[in-house]
Amino acid sequence: MSYVPHTELERSEMLAAIGVARTADLFTDVPTQVRFPALKLPPAASELEIMREMQALVARNFEIDPHLSFLGAGTYHHFRPAIVDYVLSRGEFYTSYTQYQAEVSQGMLQALFEYQSMICRLTDMDVSNASHYDGATALAEAALLALNVAAGKRSKIVLSPAVHPQYRAVVRTYLRGTQAATIVGDEDGAADLEQLKRLLDQNTAALVIQNPNFFGQCEPIEGLAEAVHHAGALLIVLTDPISLGLLRPPGAFGADVVVADGQCLGIPPSFGGPHLGIFAARMAQVRRLSGHLVGETVDANDRRGYVLTLATREQHIRRARATSNICTNSALCALAAATYLSTMGKRGLKQAAELCFHKSHYAAVEIGKLKGFEINPQAPMKPFFKEFVVRLPAPVSEVNAHLRKQHGIIGGYDLGRDDPHLKDHMLVAVTEVNTRASIDRLVAALGEVAK
Amino acid sequence: MSYVPHTELERSEMLAAIGVARTADLFTDVPTQVRFPALKLPPAASELEIMREMQALVARNFEIDPHLSFLGAGTYHHFRPAIVDYVLSRGEFYTSYTQYQAEVSQGMLQALFEYQSMICRLTDMDVSNASHYDGATALAEAALLALNVAAGKRSKIVLSPAVHPQYRAVVRTYLRGTQAATIVGDEDGAADLEQLKRLLDQNTAALVIQNPNFFGQCEPIEGLAEAVHHAGALLIVLTDPISLGLLRPPGAFGADVVVADGQCLGIPPSFGGPHLGIFAARMAQVRRLSGHLVGETVDANDRRGYVLTLATREQHIRRARATSNICTNSALCALAAATYLSTMGKRGLKQAAELCFHKSHYAAVEIGKLKGFEINPQAPMKPFFKEFVVRLPAPVSEVNAHLRKQHGIIGGYDLGRDDPHLKDHMLVAVTEVNTRASIDRLVAALGEVAK
């Protein structure tokens, strides 16, 4: 299906206006030896054919039934109100570019301003950018911000081992270019906050934690910010936005930067992307933020309006000295999150968070009753939110294969993939989409592998 | 999921303004003995639950794969460009009512005006209404129009037996109220146009034919209109809009009214509805048409604009003497058809029609080679468009069960349902969505039941 609209006649009129005979003649600057390669690609498909082909392709996936999935670990099946996709499907939104012409971009600008506002309230922070690629890159940019604040005087990032392993990997990749920077703290997978605090020193730019952490547990954050600030470092907190419907926001316990992946806010899992990087900070850092910021102002007639602001931080103005190289971000996902948050509202988000809490606890209690299964063996006393660890009486891959093949259930995440000490440990996620019946089915299915 | 937004506070403020204590007090006019019945309905479902439940319900249907379906007989799987649903999903369109306030309805009015224009061109008629419920009701209204034209002087409708049986049934229902009217012609399922012509007389208000007819065949329409007009009657033609990409339009051979079901124009089968009633006529009948008409005009500043016009025909003005009782119509389906027709355009529709033609002929030839199968036994010489009749060596229901259970194929329509003479005859539809591979699969599967 070609989307080139030109008719023969138009083409020849245009070529005549330009003064060349054929379209091929427009490419004389291209060295002849490489010009017009014969690409080996499948032949063009019509719309009818491509849909049929894609349906065949998608049929090669196991068809996941969200309420029978207990896989989380950073990407979740949460409730997505239909209105979110209704909004996202508006052509004026999704076919637009960044809001360089504010007068015809007030729709997206206001929506992003409101997104920023809701993120600030949810995290209890002063300022939010208009989105980052995803949670992991937002975290990496937060680490860079901390190093930037330290202005070369501090080069150590203390990174909790209870931060999502892929996020830790991305932070490491991002710091590869920052020669002096070192990352410590996560060498020992079992290190707790007390141990991490001991690593804080004059060379520390930031402490990075996740709360609820990768294992779903609430960290004992009392006094943490004070300790970090006392060392002159920043506290960076990676969080779960759904949990903030119920749990104390990082801003309230002194975080300097709060980052999160916003996929849970109305965005489909989509095999891991596109997701949404949430990035919120204190006003003190506003000029060091990466990404777009939308600000309120007035027009020539004193009417309220919105613009991209503080562009002097950004690459297209500041170039080599920009706070970040980010250009394209995840605006449409921010719009999804804004729609989601305004639809759910104060009560809806709280209720969703409560459902996650109670259902995951029900699942944990029931699984814990099975012989050979242990819940949160490493930290049985920590409160948890929607995910918990189960030590299984058999390898995770075997258990998951059984769940899937015999029961159509997608089991939890195999923690042994990242940490050999956690062999036979599974991270189970339970959200508001899992019904009691589906939890009971999981428990019964696990019972079949109980020892 | 309740869509009532009221907060407690608002409710009490409003009740106070009205001067009643509780909402229940608003219903004192309702006799107490019937007030507030306890309805036996399932409890309310949330959005998450309703989607899950509907998915479970839909899973109780056999999942039809359009390219493996050969069932037509009035409802078809044709190609529907994705852009059609994009347009239909615009809230401004689908959440609006009839265009009583033209100044804020120019979008739909212009789209409907363009729909009328495209239907006129496609059928080669002078005027089209803005939609009827479906093809069958459009046909029934056409018959009423013919009786209306005859103004009590003619009461006979000659109805071809080769008109879709359900359409004939609907015409009969609609004429139940028109005391004097009689319907003749379709008593003998095998009656051809020559026989029907012989029924034309001074009491005949209209001859109604379908072309291509219910069996997919082109009727020998040469001289037909002349004969009908000579008898002082109207020629009403039910047609297939897709066929008009390729075949001579009814307007060109003298039809007075052209009706059709527009489902094939970008509308999903949806178990038979909502579909689209197409209704086009000669200018002479414009004041007798049923349904809305959109006309072009100018505004107070002489700018072009569109309005509903000739409303004096309609029930809300003319009441008991209206040309029809129709109020709600099928506007959104007309919008779908307009989007479809403007996307397909002159070339696209022709190509679709050609594909239907060639693929159905390929299927007919291949099936005709099977032992015990005969193609169009009643009319082997008539050209056909996208459907054809096959006499099977076994009962249609058995063959279809075999096709479905062994091959996932939905076979054709069992003509014996309507006409015992056509026992073991199947009406097979082939469109551009059926691939050669799927046709070959059908042929091979039929081969398994060949004698």
Next chain:
Amino acid sequence: MIGHKIPTVYERSVSGRCGVTLPALDVPEAPLPAAELRTDCGLPELSQLDVARHYLLLSQRNFGVDSGFYPLGSCTMKFNPKINEQIARLPGFAESHPLQDPDTVQGNLALMFELQQWLAEIGGFASVSLQPAAGAQGEFTGLLMMRAYHRKRGDMKRTRILIPDSAHGTNPASTTMAGFTAVELPSDARGNVDLEAVRAACDDTVAGIMITNPNTLGLFEEHIGEVVRLAHACGGLVYGDGANMNALAGIARPGDLGFDVMHYNLHKTFSTPHGGGGPGSGPIGVSARLKEFLPGPVVEYMRDANGARYVSAMPAESIGQVSTFYGNFGMLVRAYAYIRQQGAEGLRKNSEHAVLNANYLRVKLRDTFAVPFDRPNMHEFVCRGAIDGTGVRALDVSKRLLDYGFHPPTNYFPLIVPEALMIEPTETEAKPTLDAFIEAMQAIAKEAVNDPALVKGAPHETPVKRLDEVKAARELKLCDQVKTATNS
């Protein structure tokens, strides 16, 4: 934008352009029947991008419930839940074919069966058919059933249908189509159908009465019991126009009031979108004595040697089909999903709040816009829209509302109230919206006094100003271009 006029698809058309690619022909060509061919089907030629832009721009010049408050009386412009749109598009529903073997569409049939049951329960009827495509077709269907009922009993002389003068135009129009004569009944001083007139009209030529309750004034008929009794006493039947069922669902069942037959407008009470005029759906419910006359197919649940399943069936004395196949199934899906989301409590809550909103508007507006029948109303009410002494008429007020971002109420209906504005807020509107509307109405009333030309010249902020309807009807341009010679 300066280029104000949106060109039509024909004005955008360029010869040789095409918006789609179809699959290449993968079978041998068959010889085309030369005599039957045309060369040009007359469609415009656009690119897909042209089409996308065209309809996007057009849509922005259209006002829907999602654009703003739409208190169009009698039309029940409530929120159309987005989830229902997703559900109706599930391929299992959307791709299903009406002539498939019933065993392969048990999901569809189960849905229809339950919806029949639910509607019967809500309306207090013995049985329901989902066939009719809209309210007016429901009326026509119901009247044909009444006709068949009387005929079946050999009672051939019942040719008249009594209809209050406040009735919607479809009532008399359907009556004529069904072969009856419509007899208009006056309304009384309280906005009810005049009981004496009913009494006087009832005789053995009366096939039945068609009554809308609450009526189009938004008022519950205070003598409904007596009206029904009178109709029945003379051998007639009672038809209920269910367009206003959104005031009664969960509040009272027409069947319990003695109605024999009623249509439901799924596109009003049960939130299926109006689609710019349609499609809708107008199922019909009946009391036991009319059950066998229902149009078919209806869905039945059957249990036999082959197991339990849903089947479609034709009632014994059916008046026949009124449309092809199963009615507007796509709308049934949405209505099913809606009722399932509401439950009994939700339906009652909806009615209560529709009535609450309408009464709130009435008491807040009545000092500015007189309410001729000023008593507690149901889901809507009718006021006078003209502003005395200013020359400003209901139409002007309506047009001025457009400038304030509101869709106007229904104008000049019901006919018994001069300068009528018929206001139906629906239950999905919240108080701040109603308050803003009240403010706008009051502001317009002031403008009418201070600057009547402003109001009479309205709207000022819409893409076009008032349109010349006389010219449209007189010069009749119904088609973009004259028929061309190429077109055959």
Next chain:
Amino acid sequence: MIGHKIPTVYERSVSGRCGVTLPALDVPEAPLPAAELRTDCGLPELSQLDVARHYLLLSQRNFGVDSGFYPLGSCTMKFNPKINEQIARLPGFAESHPLQDPDTVQGNLALMFELQQWLAEIGGFASVSLQPAAGAQGEFTGLLMMRAYHRKRGDMKRTRILIPDSAHGTNPASTTMAGFTAVELPSDARGNVDLEAVRAACDDTVAGIMITNPNTLGLFEEHIGEVVRLAHACGGLVYGDGANMNALAGIARPGDLGFDVMHYNLHKTFSTPHGGGGPGSGPIGVSARLKEFLPGPVVEYMRDANGARYVSAMPAESIGQVSTFYGNFGMLVRAYAYIRQQGAEGLRKNSEHAVLNANYLRVKLRDTFAVPFDRPNMHEFVCRGAIDGTGVRALDVSKRLLDYGFHPPTNYFPLIVPEALMIEPTETEAKPTLDAFIEAMQAIAKEAVNDPALVKGAPHETPVKRLDEVKAARELKLCDQVKTATNS
């Protein structure tokens, strides 16, 4: 409408309102951790209808490709096929979880594998990773790979990256992030990077050169072969900024020109929508010597005792992950569907017509708006937007274009052309649209002479007029309401 300002979600918020109902709790309540709770999460409270209207009205104040011509240079605002949106929403793709067992997502992995192959084929590279989320991240990734490559060879002193002064801002910004120093190279009189400057800069501290070809002037680098040779000769690598690949697909392969590494912007060349700023996708292609440094996971096809299947793998010397999971898979689906619909011929046709359209605009506009480097261009060109002697600047012309219903070109970039207007029509625009744009530009040039205030005061027809950017930056209001005490 008179009520002009669209209230924010917080202004619409009413305490106690809620837009959703969630399922009731169906398990026993667990004790909540009291110390960890908050009482108010600070979100606004709206009905679902409020939300629908809010975003519908906002959308109508936003301009997309579907609203009109959008010749925003360097951004490739082409038509976004609607079918691709449907495909990406197929539940099998949308609901799939990145941590599922690879055996359960063979469809996804097959798609990624083929897309890797196709992109490699189109760009002339040995291997591709789909990880990067956008072009800028692709750059950063590529630079990290170049760094790793040199280090692997023990070549630690290469700290400099050469970048032409016409480059996009992300190039130097990414360079800094990757730990290099950006060295700016001047352009020559024909709009090429100055060959002498390249020659002079090349030494053993050069890690590589970052080059955009065609460059941001829309010009094919005339000495590209020599530039690549020089970079390679001094031991450096060549990074290609693939943002302009939409001019080259099917025309020339950067790999064939000697490029070592390049990112693709799927949201430009391969039609995935820009979404109001993102998400995009920036896969990276490399020559054989960089293959092992690619970020992972990449998808490989494997055949062993357990049969043939797709697996995800980490290249041996991988720089690591640059984002979680598999990159922006949803965008990969759309790009896959797009390439599959184009085929080799279609891709070439697209490039040809993008270039045809841009040259047509150039020759038609150059007499009115001077083109500093006036030679045959590729997919875009840059002209001077100021109108001499009138005080009208490129920005004013841009703003006035809004009144004509067009989105303006990119302003003031590239930096080397003063008063730059960078115009990229893309191939999906037809001649009538280009002609209308030419007419508008010429009309504005006349207006600038006859009525400069009109142009300098533009836009006049937009929902807001020019906005006070200084106030926005000085008074910094980035959040709707001050933090409230309740908020913890």
